[in-house]
Every structure is written in structure tokens, then in C-alpha cells.
Amino acid sequence: MKHFRRHAAAVLCALAFGAQAQNEPGITGKTIRIGLFAPLSGSGMAYGFDVLNAARMWYDKVNREGGVNGRRIELVIEDDRCNANDLVAAVKKLAEQDKVFLLNGGSCSAAVVAAREYVEREKVPLVMLNASGDGALYPPSPYIYGAFSISQHAVGGSMVQFAAERLKAKKIGYINHDDAYGGWNLEAARAQAAHLGGVDLQVQSVNPNITDVTAPMLKIRAANPDVLLLTTYARPAALIIKKAHELGWSKPIVLAVNGTADLKQLVENVGAKDAFKNVYIQDVLADLPGSPKLRWVYDMYREAYPDLAAKPGHPQTYMPYGIPPAMAVVNALRAAGPEPTRAKVLQALESMKFDSGVMAGPIEFGPRDRAAQEAAIYIKFDGTNMTLVPGAFKSVWQYKQ
Amino acid sequence: MSLAEIWLFLQQGVLSGMVTGSVYALLAIAVVIIFKTTDVPNFAQGEIFMLGSYVALFLTLVLGWPYLAVIPVTLALVAAVSGLFQRIVMERVLASRGVGVQLVIATLGLAYALKGLVRQTGLGDTPRSLPPLAPTDAVVIGDAVLTRLDLVIFAVAVGAMLLLWLMFGHTRVGKAMRAVGMNPKAARLAGVNLARIRALVWSLSGLISAVAALLITPKILITPDIGHIAILAYAAAIVGGISSLPGAVAGGFVIGVAENLVGLFISTNAIVVAPFVAIMVVLLLRPQGLLGGRLQVKKV
Numbered sequence: 297m298k299h300f301r302r303h304a305a306a307v308l309c310a311l312a313f314g315a316q317a318q319n320e321p322g323i324t325g326k327t328i329r330i331g332l333f334a335p336l337s338g339s340g341m342a343y344g345f346d347v348l349n350a351a352r353m354w355y356d357k358v359n360r361e362g363g364v365n366g367r368r369i370e371l372v373i374e375d376d377r378c379n380a381n382d383l384v385a386a387v388k389k390l391a392e393q394d395k396v397f398l399l400n401g402g403s404c405s406a407a408v409v410a411a412r413e414y415v416e417r418e419k420v421p422l423v424m425l426n427a428s429g430d431g432a433l434y435p436p437s438p439y440i441y442g443a444f445s446i447s448q449h450a451v452g453g454s455m456v457q458f459a460a461e462r463l464k465a466k467k468i469g470y471i472n473h474d475d476a477y478g479g480w481n482l483e484a485a486r487a488q489a490a491h492l493g494g495v496d497l498q499v500q501s502v503n504p505n506i507t508d509v510t511a512p513m514l515k516i517r518a519a520n521p522d523v524l525l526l527t528t529y530a531r532p533a534a535l536i537i538k539k540a541h542e543l544g545w546s547k548p549i550v551l552a553v554n555g556t557a558d559l560k561q562l563v564e565n566v567g568a569k570d571a572f573k574n575v576y577i578q579d580v581l582a583d584l585p586g587s588p589k590l591r592w593v594y595d596m597y598r599e600a601y602p603d604l605a606a607k608p609g610h611p612q613t614y615m616p617y618g619i620p621p622a623m624a625v626v627n628a629l630r631a632a633g634p635e636p637t638r639a640k641v642l643q644a645l646e647s648m649k650f651d652s653g654v655m656a657g658p659i660e661f662g663p664r665d666r667a668a669q670e671a672a673i674y675i676k677f678d679g680t681n682m683t684l685v686p687g688a689f690k691s692v693w694q695y696k697q
Numbered sequence: 698m699s700l701a702e703i704w705l706f707l708q709q710g711v712l713s714g715m716v717t718g719s720v721y722a723l724l725a726i727a728v729v730i731i732f733k734t735t736d737v738p739n740f741a742q743g744e745i746f747m748l749g750s751y752v753a754l755f756l757t758l759v760l761g762w763p764y765l766a767v768i769p770v771t772l773a774l775v776a777a778v779s780g781l782f783q784r785i786v787m788e789r790v791l792a793s794r795g796v797g798v799q800l801v802i803a804t805l806g807l808a809y810a811l812k813g814l815v816r817q818t819g820l821g822d823t824p825r826s827l828p829p830l831a832p833t834d835a836v837v838i839g840d841a842v843l844t845r846l847d848l849v850i851f852a853v854a855v856g857a858m859l860l861l862w863l864m865f866g867h868t869r870v871g872k873a874m875r876a877v878g879m880n881p882k883a884a885r886l887a888g889v890n891l892a893r894i895r896a897l898v899w900s901l902s903g904l905i906s907a908v909a910a911l912l913i914t915p916k917i918l919i920t921p922d923i924g925h926i927a928i929l930a931y932a933a934a935i936v937g938g939i940s941s942l943p944g945a946v947a948g949g950f951v952i953g954v955a956e957n958l959v960g961l962f963i964s965t966n967a968i969v970v971a972p973f974v975a976i977m978v979v980l981l982l983r984p985q986g987l988l989g990g991r992l993q994v995k996k997v
Binding site (some may be wrong): 337338339341342474500501502503505506507508510511512514515518530531534535542543544557558561564565567568 | 965
């Protein structure tokens with residue numbers, strides 16, 4: 297009788313825990329439903345289409361290997377079109393209609409930031425894809441983790457570190473956007489310059505829709521800096537590189553990862569290959585795209601999507617960035633144990649640290665740190681060939697209340 | 698800022714501003730001729746310009762046609778689309794006693810339809826540019842640096858404006874367009890076919906927009922959202938006087954130069970605000986625009 301009671305108590309406990317897990321949205325005895333979203337169409341497609349494909353192939357791999365603690369990962373996919381309205385609509389649909397356990401998505405910062413209020417109100421964990429999304433990460437939210445590619449703050453800080461340390465620049469020209477995105481990277485760039493000491497930043501901020509970049513480029517040229525750092529999107533970046541070439545600029549130009557989504561198109565848009573004689577691009581991968589260290593990522597993509605891989609322009613430049621967020625989600629689910637709850641997953645994310653083997657730095661969160669990745673590598677790009685500059689360059693900026 | 702720097706900024710700002718301003722002037726003319734003859738502000742102006750850019754991109758990049766073939770086909774196609782829109786949609790709205798608001802909404806509908814159409818092609822997935830119409834090597838004028846392409850853009854835009862001036866002043870169809878703009882009832886009584894003239898005006902506006910697109914697309918990068926450039930055309934038209942063709946030209950140059958000078962002497966953040974500041978200043982000091990003539994009171 298004593299034995300029977302003990303067994304019955306154990307069974308009841310197990311049932312209770314099981315029931316607790318299965319009371320969580322998106323969890324059944326056999327599946328965990330995850331809402332995956334990215335821009336799958338429209339002009340922002342290059343930022344997320346293949347990133348989502350990379351995340352999906354990682355989840356498929358995990359499923360083939362038996363899933364997470366015996367449960368298969370079931371994906372519901374939505375197109376956010378890199379647009380705040382569409383992204384919030386997708387997030388609401390995934391949370392309310394599809395009842396997903398957690399959200400994994402967002403490739404465009406401005407768009408994903410718009411989801412912060414909803415996610416916090418509904419207490420749904422959101423693990424971003426490759427969006428920097430600093431506006432959603434700081435002040436730290438208990439429900440949101442991101443910047444797996446790199447945080448926008450770290451973009452600016454790392455670029456100043458590279459310019460000063462590697463290119464020995466003392467006076468740095470800096471063109472950013474006059475929006476929140478530009479404000480974040482400039483804040484960290486200034487922090488890095490102050491940290492280094494003796495570095496003078498000459499800043500010109502431009503609207504993302506600017507069509508004539510004569511004024512900012514002329515002012516930068518007049519300031520006579522040792523190097524020009526561009527943290528703009530691809531369109532203004534191409535216009536500035538083109539204008540710099542027209543004005544006879546020959547000093548180094550360093551282009552942030554924000555503007556490198558489609559390098560072939562960038563070269564075509566600039567029009568003159570000579571304009572790339574002294575250009576460096578920032579990347580956040582562990583090595584050159586397609587290098588032996590990262591070959592497994594590209595092989596995995598080709599195997600998962602043979603038809604897509606055969607098309608020109610695929611895999612898109614940012615494709616590998618989709619793997620670390622999926623790894624983080626899987627690791628957090630594993631750490632949450634056989635009866636996962638949203639609270640347990642969030643707890644696991646807060647203390648997460650691992651080397652993805654894909655990105656320049658470790659994936660690491662902390663109680664006040666919601667940005668996964670804060671280091672970058674730099675590549676000399678002549679319009680066709682890429683040469684890796686040794687070392688990774690880390691931003692020192694930290695969130696302070 | 699040293700005197701030498703101020704002098705350099707002035708030269709470069711004015712010359713570069715004249716180049717972009719010449720394209721804004723063309724777009725402002727496209728806005729003004731429709732407004733003058735139909736009393737409708739065409740809110741699809743930017744998208745018609747965008748259509749011109751994407752037609753040229755499609756012919757050049759996808760079909761691999763040379764510019765000699767691309768230019769006439771782009772001009773003809775965009776002019777035809779604009780004219781047909783007036784003939785098929787706007788005339789029907791007018792025939793059903795549609796008021797101004799309905800006509801404006803119809804132009805908004807065209808804007809969304811064109812944007813959607815371009816997005817369907819896949820060409821709009823990434824910012825793109827046309828290959829330059831002329832070499833892009835530098836030409837030094839004083840201390841300022843332009844490119845040969847800049848000079849070609851300026852020359853063609855000014856040439857197009859001269860042709861329009863000749864057409865409006867010295868051809869029957871040009872005079873008929875002006876007559877419809879001044880007094881449509883009187884023009885009809887004098888034997889002018891209003892529907893035909895309105896369709897021709899829309900076609901002409903499309904043609905001018907396509908010229909602007911062919912000129913500026915090698916210099917900028919386009920996406921399906923590039924239609925916002927029409928705001929600059931409206932700014933130019935308002936600054937010049939919304940019903941004045943010479944005013945549209947002057948307004949275009951003012952906006953082009955103002956953008957650069959504001960960016961150089963005030964702040965690069967203020968470049969996009971400059972056209973709106975120019976509108977406000979003109980509306981405060983001279984509400985009819987720079988060349989808008991005297992203020993008139995209409996009896997209703």
C-alpha cells in the first residue's frame with residue numbers, strides 16, 4: 297500500500313508537470329510549435345529570406361536527430377516584408393491564431409522593434425533572427441533576445457576599433473543615418489573613440505532616403521579624415537562610394553555590415569570597379585563566407601535547398617546568420633528540460649553562452665545584456681575578391697541605465 | 698569654416714544642385730501640366746516616374762537591349778500608360794460626374810497599382826541603378842567636380858524644357874492644351890476635343906516623367922518606393938507657382954540648389970527638410986509662388 301501510494305504520487309507529479317508543460321501554448325506531448333518570420337518578399341528580402349531558410353534547416357536537422365527532449369519542432373512561417381505593420385500583424389497571428397510557444401524572427405531592426413510592446417504585454421519569448429533590434433533589446437526586456445548577427449551599437453564601436461587599431465586612423469570620417477539606427481551605432485562609436493583616446497570623429501548624418509549625397513561627401517572630404525566609415529544601408533552606401541570616387545577620394549572606406557547584403561549588386565550600383573580600390577567591408581561571420589571554417593554551413597544549405605542553391609544570388613549573403621538564433625532556441629529548449637515552460641526558456645536564455653562556430657564572437661547573454669554578438673571581422677574587398685584582415689574587433693559599449 | 702571652403706561649397710552646391718534641380722524641374726512640369734488642364738494633383742506622379750525607371754531597367758538588365766532601343770520604348774510605353782489611364786479611368790470618373798476628390802483618389806489608386814505591379818516583377822527586391830548614359834569621368838568646373846553624365850543630364854533636361862516651351866507656344870496642340878488649362882468651356886466651344894487633349898496632356902506628363910527617370914536613374918538607386926521623389930516635384934511646383942510652367946522650372950532649380958546648400962552650410966540632417974522649408978517660406982512671403990502671377994479671386 298505504501299509502495300502504491302509512492303508510485304501514485306510520482307505518477308500524479310509527472311502528470312501535473314506534464315499538464316503544466318502542455319498548458320503552455322504551442323506545446324503538446326510530441327511537438328513544440330515555433331513561429332518563424334522574416335522578410336520573404338519585397339525590397340528587404342535580401343535581409344531575411346535565406347536567413348530564415350538557414351534557421352529552418354537547423355530546426356530540420358534537430359528534428360532528424362530526434363527533436364528536443366523527445367518533441368519535434370513544428371514551424372509556422374510568416375512573411376514580415378521588413379515592415380513594422382506587417383511584422384506586428386505576423387507576430388499577432390502567430391501568437392493568437394497559431395498559438396506558438398515562442399517567436400523566432402525579425403531581420404529588419406526598425407520593423408522588429410515595433411513588436412516589443414505586444415511581445416511584452418503577451419509575455420511571449422521573442423528570439424530575433426538577424427535583426428540588430430537595439431530598440432527592442434535596450435532597456436533589457438525579460439522576453440526579448442537578439443542581435444545574433446551584431447547589435448547596431450557594436451557595429452559602430454567595432455568599426456572605430458578597426459579604423460584606429462588596424463588602419464591607424466586618428467581622424468575618422470563617419471556617415472550614419474539620422475534615425476534611431478544611426479543614433480545607436482554613433483553612440484557606441486563615440487564610446488569607442490573615448491575609450492581609445494586621441495581619436496577624432498567627424499560625423500555626417502543623412503536621411504536613409506537621400507538621393508543626392510554631394511553635401512555630406514563634400515563635408516567629409518573637407519574635414520580630411522584618415523578613413524571614412526559608412527554605417528548606412530546599402531542604397532545610401534552605394535551612392536556615397538560612387539560620389540567619393542567621383543570626387544577623387546582615395547583613402548580607405550569601411551562599409552558596415554548593414555550595407556553588404558548584396559555585394560554583387562553594390563558593385564553594379566556603384567558602376568566603377570575602381571571605386572573599390574581601398575574598400576573594407578565589415579562582416580560578423582567567424583571567417584570569410586565560403587571559407588573552410590564555414591563550408592559546413594554552405595554545404596548544409598545546398599543539401600537542404602538544392603533548387604534554390606542553383607539559382608544566381610543564392611545563398612544570400614546573410615544566410616549563415618540564421619543558424620545561431622536557431623541554435624540558441626534549441627539550446628534554451630533543451631535547458632528547459634522535458635517539461636518546458638516559457639519562464640524556463642527565458643531563464644535559460646538569460647545565462648546562455650556558446651560558440652556557434654558561425655559568428656565572429658561568442659553568443660552570450662547576461663542579466664543586462666540582450667545582444668548576442670558584439671564582435672566583427674573585416675575584409676578587404678576590391679569589387680570581386682575578398683581578403684580577410686586578421687583578428688576580430690569588439691565594441692566596448694555596454695548598456696547603462 | 699574657411700573662406701576657401703565656403704567658396705568651394707558654394708560652387709559645388711550650386712552646380713550639383715542645378716543638375717538634380719533640372720530633373721526636379723522636369724517632374725514639376727509633369728505635375729503642373731496635369732494640374733493646369735484637369736485641376737487634379739496627380740498623386741501617382743512619383744510612381745509614373747518609377748515605372749519609367751523600371752521599364753528601362755527591365756529592358757536593359759533582363760532583355761539586354763541597348764540604350765538606343767531602350768529610350769524610345771520606355772518613353773512610348775510610359776506615355777501610353779499615362780494617356781490610357783486618363784482615357785479609361787479618369788474620363789469615366791468625370792463622365793459619372795466625379796468630383797475632384799474622386800479624381801485624386803483615382804490617381805492614388807494608380808500609384809498603388811503601379812507599385813504593386815513593379816513588386817511582382819522581382820526587380821524591386823533590391824535597390825538598382827541603370828548603367829550610365831554617358832561616361833562618369835570627372836569634369837572640373839572652377840573648384841567643383843561634376844561628371845560628364847551630370848553635364849548630359851543637365852543639357853538633356855534643359856533641352857527638353859526648351860522643346861516643351863516651343864510646343865506650348867508654337868504648335869496647335871500646345872495652344873489647345875493651354876486653352877483647356879485657361880478656360881475649358883471656351884476651348885470646347887472653339888472646337889477643342891477636351892477628352893483628347895486631357896489624354897494628350899497625361900501622355901505628355903508620362904513622357905516627361907520617363908525622360909526624368911532615364912536621366913536620373915543612372916545617378917541614384919531606385920526601389921519601388923522611389924515615388925517619394927514626387928514630393929520634391931510638388932515642392933518645386935509650389936515654390937514656382939503651381940500653375941506656372943516657367944515657375945516649375947525655377948522651382949526645380951531652387952529646390953535642387955537649396956538641398957545642397959542647406960546640407961553644406963547648415964546640416965546634412967536638414968537636406969530632406971529643405972524643400973518643405975522652401976515651400977513654407979514661399980507660401981508665407983509669396984503665396985502664389987515665385988512666378989505664379991497675381992493672386993486671383995474666383996467667383997463661385
